[in-house]
Every structure is written in structure tokens, then in C-alpha cells.
Amino acid sequence: MSDQYLTSTDDFEAILADAPAVLTVTDPDLETQFVSPAIERVLGYDADSIVGTNWLDFVHPEDKDRVVSALTLGTGDSDTETERADGGTEYRFRNAEGDWVWLETIASPTAEIDRDYRVFTSRDVSDRPRFEARFHQFVTHTSDVLTVFDMEGNVDYISPSVERVLGYDQETMQDADLFEYVHPDDLSNALDEFGRMIEEPGYVAVIEHRYRHADGDWIWAESRGQQVENGPLEDHVVVTTRDISERKQREQELQRQNQRLERFSDAISHDLRNPLDVLDGSLELARETGAEEHFERAERSIDRMYTLIDDLLVLAKQGVDPEEVETVDLDSLSQQAWSMVDTQDATLDTKVDETVTADEGAMLELLENLFRNSVEHGSTGSRTESDDSVEHGGDDVTVTVGTEPWGFYVEDDGAGFVDGTENLFEPGYSTAEEGTGFGLCIVEQIADSHDWDIIATDSEHGGARFEFVCRDN
Template sequence: MTSEPDIEVLYVNDDEPQLELLRTQLTDESDRLHVRTAATPDRGWEIFADGRSDADADIDCILCDYHMPAQTGVEFLRRVREVDPDVPFLLFTNTGDETVASRAIEAGVTDYVIQETVENQAPLLVQKIVTYVEHRRSQQEIERTNDRLREIVSVTDQVLWVFAPDWSELRFINDRHEPLFGQPTSELRADPTSFLERIHDGDRARVEQAMRRASEGEPQLVEYRVDKSEAVQLWVESRCKPVLDDDGTVVSLVGLTRDISDRKVYQQDLLETIEQLEEFASTVAHDLRNPLNIANGNIRLAAKEQESERLDTALDAITRMDTLIDEILALAKEGDTIGDRQPAAFEELMRESYDNVRATGSSLEITGSVSLECDPTRLTEAFENLVRNAVEHGGSDVAITAGVLDGGGVFIEDDGPGIPPEHREHVFDRGYTTSKDGSGFGLAIVDRIVTGHGWDLDVGESASGGARFEIQTADA
């Protein structure tokens, strides 16, 4: 158990018997107090000055009589306050003169105690001394902590802040608030929630909701617009972490706010680029399919009139080109974010994906199912590509098996030739393929969709030597 720190007290009084008596009473009352005595103000000043130059002898509190021939207690107080405005100073006098009290208060006295002639006042004095010293020490520790925080955060361009649990008090903030919000820090200290006035009208309610949730103990992350001035608007991101005591009660709200305007501009540019890419791909696909449909129809008519391996080869090439068009369209949409998630049964998604591919001659066995929180449309697209990959490499009679992983997740495997170990780390790279007819897009799309859900995708070997794809999810 850590003991409470000692307190160094300086007691100044020209009445030496009283000086020694009170020193003894104070130290008997509390073993935390170390009392140094001075019979004159000049000697008291020497002890006080020596303590300021020696941290081990620093005076934590001064107790001083008022009536002394060379210098009054108030005059000594003024001398002390010239060099230390905060050290606790208790004037201990045997008179209740209002004029003396007024002068003492004006000079910055901490407390004014009337000396009783009979009663032992050591308990009262000890209580006052300990209270004032501990308060000063706590304030000094807060100041030291704030100084360290300011030094640490001076190298960042983010706003670091600490609020009371109900946002009624700003306990700390670095110097980055005004450059970001265009609001003087002094204004925020006077009214801790005044920063809300700088938040864009359309975002303010959302920020206030995040503040309420933080006060209830929930960490928050919120993006919103700040109207820094009439001409300047920024996007910022605020993260808030509630600090809890041992009982789970919120005691402080600590957070960081940073400028994310560049990121928002990039996101907007990216969305526009994706939209343009999708429009371009759709146009190209439409323009390609028209002549392909004509070629396909005429070749089939010709095949009815005359059997020819070359016509069959041409039909296979047209079918492959149609598949390539589908993959290019899917690749163009790959930059899309995963849509709204909803529960979906793995078995249903897997059967739908298999049916969509129409892999005649192949088989699908599902050994188990689980509910997945996912974008069903995008995940179905991923499963379709895995089925196509199995058929493409394992042949039309490939056997596909799907099920649930023991550790959480799902798998899809086949009994085809498998993927050699030296190729496995590259199979998800865009454009990589070991098939002369492959585009190298299918598995790359699977990887983007799976990772877009926040899941992990691995490739290995099935029990029959074929390819095995494992999707580790947080939902299974």
C-alpha cells in the first residue's frame, strides 16, 4: 500500500514557546507533517527561499503569526506572493481584527484562523493544511499532465479533446481546434457545446446523437461537415472513447477530430470514375452483343444445313466471348461498395449460384448451411464464379461440394485437378490464369467481393485433390 506523501510546513512566530508548542501539537496530530520553525520573518524567508532552490526541502504550506515586531504576517505574505502566488498561506493570529483580515485577503491569504487561548487547534490546522496542500498538488499534477499532453499532441494536426461525461465542461484541448473549426478556443471553453454551431445543419442532429451515445458509454465514430466560414466548408471525422471507472460509470470523454476533406474528394472522384467505367462497359457490351448474336444465329443455321467441326469451334468461341463480356461487366462493377447486408442462408445462395451457371453434367452436394450477414447479390456473384472455375478446370462432370467450416465460415471444393501450390498465391491476381481460355478475372472478382465483406479467402486442396476455397467469416 502506498503511503501518503509528506507535507513540509513552515511556521513563523516570534513567540518561541508558542512556536515550539504548536510545532509539537501539529506533528503529534499527523505524522505526514514536517514542521520547520522560524522566530522572525527574515529567517522564515531564508527557509522558504532555500526550499524553492531545493526540491527535497520545498515548502508546501506556510503558517504565520500576524503580530511580529520586525514585520507583520501580512507584510511577510506580500513578500511570499511576489515569488509564489499559489503556495497555501494560513495567517494564525490571536485577534479578529476586520482590518487585518481585509488586508490579508487583499494580499492573497489562503485562510485566516483566529488563535484560541485554551483549545488545542492542531486538529483544525492539520485539516486545513492537508486540504489546501493536496488541492494544490492535484492542480499542479493536472497542469503537468496538460503540459505533457500539449507537448505530445503538438506534433499532430488532429484536435485532441477531453470533455466531462455530459459535455458541460471542456477539460483539455490542444491548439488545433481553431484552425479546423474557425472558432477561438476561449469561446469553446466558455461554452463547451458551442462547436455545434459550426457543424453543418444537415449533420448536427447526427453529431448530437453520437454525443448522447458517448455519454452512455458507447465509443463513437462520426463524419460530418464543418462550416469553418461562409466560404469554407470541411469534412471532419471525430472519434470518441468514453473513459469508465471501476463501476462502469463514464468519467470523461476523450476524442480526436481530424480533417478528412481530401479523402472525401477522393471518394467522390472514385465514385464518378466507377460510374463512368460502368457506363462505358455497359455500352461496349451492348455494342458487342448485337453482332455476336447475329453471328451466333447464322452459324447455328449453317450448322443445321451442314455439319462441320469448324462451325462447332466458331460457336464455342462465340459462347466464350459472351462469357468474357459478362466478366468484364462484373469487373467494371467490382469497385462498388458492398450493399446493405441481410441474413441469407448459405445453402440457398449456393444452390441459386449453381443453377445460374447451368453446368450440365456436373453435380453439387451441400453438407451444411449457416446464416450469413451479407449482400446476397454480390455473394451470389462470387459463388457463381467459383462454380464456373470448377467447371472450367475440372470438366463438365466435375463434382462440387459446399459446406460449413468448423472454425466459422464456409467452403466450396471440387474433385478436379486442383491448383498447384506454386500457383495458389497468384490465383486471385487480376488477369492471372492457367487456362488458355481463361480471362483471369473470375477469382479476382471473388476475392474483391469476399474481402469487401471484411472476410478472408484462402485456397487449398480438397480431399480428392481438387481445389478448395475457404471463406472465413465473422458471422459463421
Template sequence: MTATHTVLYVAPSVDAAADAVAALERAADGLDVDATDSAAVVRERAPTVDCVVYEEPAHDGAGETRPTRATVVDACAAPPVGGERTPIVLRAATTDPAAARRLEGIDGYVRRTDDPSEWTHLATQIEWACGADGGANDDPRDAGAEPIEERGATLEREHERLTALFENVPAPTVRYQFVDDDPIVRDVNDRFEAVFGYDRDDVVGENVDDYIVPPDLESDAARLNEKLLSGEPIQAVGRRRTADGDRDFVIDVVPVEVGERSLEGFSIYTDITEQKRRERELVAQNERLDEFATIVGHDLRNPLSVARGYLEVAEETGDPAAFREIEAAHDRMSGLLEKLLALAREGAVIDDPEPLSLHEAANRAWNAVEIDTRPTPALELEDDAVLEADRDRLLEVLENLIRNAVEHGNGNESEIDEAITVRIGATETGFFVADDGAGIPEADRSAVFDSGYTTAENGTGFGLAIVEGIADAHGWTVTVSASRDGGARFEFDGSRADETQPELANVDGPEPPRGDR
């Protein structure tokens, strides 16, 4: 407001009068508001104030003591000798805007709604009705200004255009107002409801941060609010909480008053979750390529040197043992290359997941793994589950874990006295693969998924890294612990499917035998 204006708010009830005083004085610093529901007070006070606001009652309850619109118009009329009439702003729920401004004695109009911004609109109407320089009876028509009725109509059209723009912004948008330094939601558009999953009725009037700021980002949100209060436009990238979980957004916040303390503004959220996911995949892929190059340059050098050395011996002596060593070195390199190729594709986007039977996949994986140890290991299947997975990658996970259990289950002992038993079954949120072998020391469990980690003399150290990569690609969490029999237990969380699926997909290949080989 450009100056202080005295306002008499004519309300249909005492409670409405008190509410109006509080709301108007919050909406504008330059208003000195009194309110009444008495016709006698209107007749007495109307000629002495800068503007009268008449709130039309929802039902006709006016009588001798309650003011009507006619009472207010008469009280605000110009005195017989000298002086000017007092301008009137009508606040009504049902009157047509154009018709309202044609009513005799009415200078401005505001539609009565539940939208808190209505009070700001009303404060602007009061200022215009009072005159741009703040005089109580200055008529803007005298200075060639736009008539009050026309300016009110213009304001109404602008309000409707802004409302349409707000609703049609293609990104989720929040209109906020700071109350006691808390960003309170005044409105949200339809895209906000669709993307964030919160109903407008639930969030309007609430602290927006309580709904959309993850707990670990509360301090960042507080710093953001400090900048907004200072009137600083902001663009930031961050996570925000939706009804379906956290997502990544570009956050554009525009205060109503730029460059000075501003209590109101708009926040626009552009969803970049998929873009961030692709960026993370690209970073992971580049890291895998670096790792691939390092391993090729380092790990293949040893068996290649061995093969070259024995080739010289074979050329000089013709010793059959030298040729066997060359063959073993070649087998070693072949195994390394197979693992490296699997590692290079471990984080690739998986094919469309489908509902698969854990038992069926476990049996097929068990049948696919070549096992040369004696005594013959055994497979025990516990509770079945429906998993949501890429079938080929799931088989790869199970095959790696079965091979790991069979080859490393007895530690580094050269003589195996007891057969290893591998157990596979369902958990509440996924599945597990466990064995009764030597287990993994607790101190080493954090490193077992690192590429190249192995305790075996001839191990590649890639099998468990591949397992973790495939789990990550599915969005699962894999952990390692001790099994109930003292061996290793790998547990996959988040892998169970919606078991209301109509049918399970078949795992390709012939039906393998179950249990012991």
C-alpha cells in the first residue's frame, strides 16, 4: 500500500467482522481496519473513513439492526453541502463481476472464496477505490485515470489469467506464503497433485517442507527458505519426497517481491529423476570401463607371461609338461576374459523384469554350474517366492553364488572331507542363498563385492562383483552375513514381485533335476 487508509468493514456477523480485520491487516501493512455488523455504526462511521467494504451475506438476514447494501450506499453518499461520497468495495460470493460493478454506488468488487489470495486482491481494490495518492475522497477520474469500475474489471481479468497460468504450468507448482518463517501452502496446481501424489485439500494451509523435504535435507531446506525471505530468486537441484518415494527435481523459486523481504512466491518443480538416473548409469559405466582396462592390463599379464615362458621351454625341449602349462595359462586367460565381459555389462539396463519362480530359477542355475568337487554338493530349496527379475541376469546371480559356495565353501583346504549344501529360499522381501561351508570372516564382508577380491589362489575375484552389479541394476539391496550353519548367506532385499500377477513367466531351457546331483 502507498499510504495508510482507514477502512470500515461491514460484516454479516461479529465473528465475520473479527476475521476480516485480521485477514485484511495481514494482507497489507497500510490498512487501518475497523469492522461492524451494525447499521447504526455504518451510518455514523461511513462518512469518516476512506473506504467501506460491504460483505454481502449469504442469506438475507438483514433487518433494522443489520446493514443492507442499500443502507451502506445511503451512508456513503455525498453530503448535501460539500464533501465527497465514500467509495464502496463489494465482497460477495454469487454476484456476477460485471453486474456488480454496474450496481449503483459500488466502486469495486471482489468475489468471496476460500482462497487466501482474495484478501490481497481486496486490499488492492481498496487502494484503487481510495485513489492512487491516498486521499480519502480523491477521484481518479478527475486526473484522467481509468475509472474505478474499469480498473476493477481489469484486475479481475488479470486475476483470472494468472489463475489459468498457474493451473496450466506443465510442472508441479506451489504458491506459498511465509507465516512465522514457515512456508505455508496457499495453493498447488494439478501437476503437483499428479507428480507428488498429495491432494490439494491435504496440503493447503500446511508447511510444504513437512510434506516434500526428506529428513536428511531439512537443514538445506532451511537455508533455502532464508534466501527466499530475502527476496532472492533461486534455482537448485535436489531431492524431494513424493507419496511414492524420493525423486530428483530442478527447483525454481520466484518470490513475489524480488530484492526485498518477500513473504509470498511460487515454487516450480521440474522432474529430472530419469535424467539423473541416466547420468548415474553413465558414471558407473565409465568407472567399469576404467576398471576393465586396469584389469586387462594387469591381471592378464601374469598368465600371458607364464604362457610365453613355457612356450620357450617347449620350443627348446619339447617337454609335454610345458605344453600343459601353456594350456592351463590359456584356460586362465579365457576364464578371466569371460568374467571381464560379464563385469563390463553388469550395470547395463536390464531387460524388462517379469515374475519368475525362485525355485525354478534355482534349479536351472544349479543344473548349469559345472561341479567337479567330491563329495558331490547338494541343493536344498526352502520357501518359494515370486521374483520380479530379468531372467538371464537372475540365473547369472544364482550361478555365481552357487559356484562361489562350491569352490570356496571349504576355505582353501585341498582335501575336502564334507559335501557342501547350498540352501536357496524366500525371505519376507526377497530371497537368500546360503551354504554350510567355511563362511566369510566378518572383517572381510565389506570387501567381498569389490572387483578382484578373492581368497582362492586361482580365483578371478569378479563373481561377487557381478552379483552386486546385477542386484543394483534391479534396484535390489544385497548383503552378506553368516548362515545358520556357519557358512555364508547372501540376502537380496526388494526382489519380491506383486504375487497377484496372473501367471509366472517360464525360465528358458529344459527342466533340470532338483536336489542332489
């Protein structure tokens, strides 16, 4: 520039004051050493009030890391991919009125870094679209985890949302093999789908898999990905991952409800038809003959239909409200259920040492059905004890309720499973002449709604034993 334009310090300050950008000089820690007079026109501050303050004190908290990366670039302290090609960055800055405005700051080349000061210019770009800043906010706050893989499956980038969605630190996952976090049963499919994205550009993979959360639990996740064929991310695979555990839980519950409805409809169409046929035939014979025995048979059919309807209603409605689940007194509940069953000469023995968490009403229904099953099916055969030669039939069977660290059990010393356990929980299956075949089906349904595994096996005395294993143990 010719000397005629710059003859004094005043001339230099006038040019800086009229410049469209604010010139700032800071030390390596970004403490302001000099700021041009344009700051008053651009941001409303008096230049002298800014000198001695730290530039970061005016930067929005969510943008500080990016600003530090941009203004210290070349020091070896950071390596960021949010930098613009011209070395600039956009961020929010608090002006003198307390409002957040958007600044674009461009740092001088790294030559000045050797002199232990930073030189950069800043201008207000509030009226300009800010894609980079918006993208940064998006990948930070979105409910999806954005991951960029190279063609070998290495992570080139993973969004900060990984900490909120999956519980892991972004920096840790940046260097991790993400496939190690996939459930072993789902890993093969995940690898196959990733390989297909590599081999078939344009193929969009949608993968549902279990993923190990930072707290150690397995969550259900859905990952969608595709190979990028052109642009800055060419020859990379971009994948978004979201937590779908609640959706999977709803789907599983819907599947259980549909199965319950199918059982219910099958039972109505099949098990009610038989007593109706008997009733129809008995009434026809009663009209023709007037014999008392036909009326009695008709009454028995009606009684059986009432019993079937009661069991079917329980089967259709039985479920567990999570809000009703609590620690129950299994000893007291067993006594209560025992009093509600025609136990004849049978005996109840309780060996309860552990607590059980359950819906009290559903638990009562489960125990009643098991007690009724022991009494009714104990008489299907008899057994002689080798040590005391005492016969046990259904009338004097002993039923035991006990607890173990894994859950609880109900067993008896009756005849046991005379036809095995293969069809034990099928709706309508019964070996007792008067049974409806829905008692154990109801028991299984209650167990499933509590997330219990039920195991039918022989008891120590040769009778029936039902073990209820809590899955969270």
C-alpha cells in the first residue's frame, strides 16, 4: 500500500475500524492481547474492554470445542474434521447486548503459531445459512448414531450421540471394532449385510440386531446403511443406528397376545363343541323318551360348559400389569390358594425361604391351578413307596411349595406325568376325565407374562414338579 494512504497510526486505526471483519490477536490460551476497533461496530463492545479477557468466555458452550480446534489448529493438540477448507469455523458468540450472533472466524496460517500468538479475523454471518454448525448440532442431538466406515469396516467417524444412545464415549468408539459389540447370535447376519453394502453399491441394508450397551445390557438396535458412491465420502459406508428396544418389546407382546387369541379361538371352536353336541343329543332323546338319565346327561354338559367358559375367560384375560408387580409372601399366598381349591384329603407343605416378585392376583391363579392339577391328576394312578409301603393317590397327595435362589417350585408325590410332558401345556390337553385341559395352559401364560421359564419334571418322590426360573437371576 502506498504511504499516501497510511501516514499515521490514526489512519491505520481508521482502516481497522471500517474493516468488515474484527482482527484479533491472542496468546496460545486465547487470552485477547489486541482487538481491532471494528468490534464495537460488529459486536457492540469497546475494544479496551475485550483486551485481557479470554475469547472463549464469549463463545456458546456447545461450540467451544470446535472453536478451540479451529484456533489452535497446527499445534498438535487436536485433529478435527469440522474445519472448513479455508481454515475457518462458524460458531455462536455473545454480543454486547447479550444476544447470540453467528461469527465466522478464519485463523491466520500456522506461521504465526511459532511466535506464541494467534491472529484471526471474525465477521458476523448470522444471516447466512450455517450447514456445518447445524450438522454438528444434528449429529450431537439426534436419536440416531451416525457412523462412517471405510471399506474394511474400520470406523472413520462416529457421532457424539453414541454416548446418549449407547452409553459409550465417542473417542473410545472411534477406535473400536463396532462388530465386537453385536450379539453373537446376530453377528453373522450383520457381517453379511455389511459385505453386501461393499459389494453392491446402491444396496440399502436394514439390520435388526442386539447391541451391548455400556451398562452391560443387550438392547435391540436397527441399523440402516449404504455405500456412498461419490463426493467427499466416496468409497465409505454410512450407517445410522437407533435403539428399538421398546418397539421390539411391543412386537413381542403383540405376538404373545395373538398367540393367546389363537389359543382362545381354537379352544372355543373345539372344546365347547363336544358338550354342546352331547347336550343337543341328550335333549333330543329326552324329548323322545322322557327318561331322567338324558336330562342328567344334559345337566352335566351344561356344567362342563360353564367350567370351560370360566377357564377360557381366565385364559383370554390373564396378563400382568407391571405396576402391580411386587414382592409377595409366597407362604401366605399358598395357604390362601389352597383354601380356594377342593383339596379333599391332600396336604400342603411350604418350604419358603426366598421372596418372589409377582403380580399377586396372577400368582394366586397360578397356585390354584397347580394345586387343582395335583389333586385331580394324582388319582390317575397310584404308587407304593419302597421305604414305608404307603400308597399315594389323588385324595391324600402331598403338595409342596418351596423357593430356591433361581425362583420357586410346586411339586407333589402323586402319580406324576403318566403320559410324559410333551403336550402338557397345550390348550385342552388333559389326562383327567373331568379336566378342562386349560389349567396348565393358564399357568404357562402367567409364567411367561412374568418372564419366568417353566420346567416340568419328576419330583423326588416320583410325582409332578414344576420349576419357575426367574430369567433375570
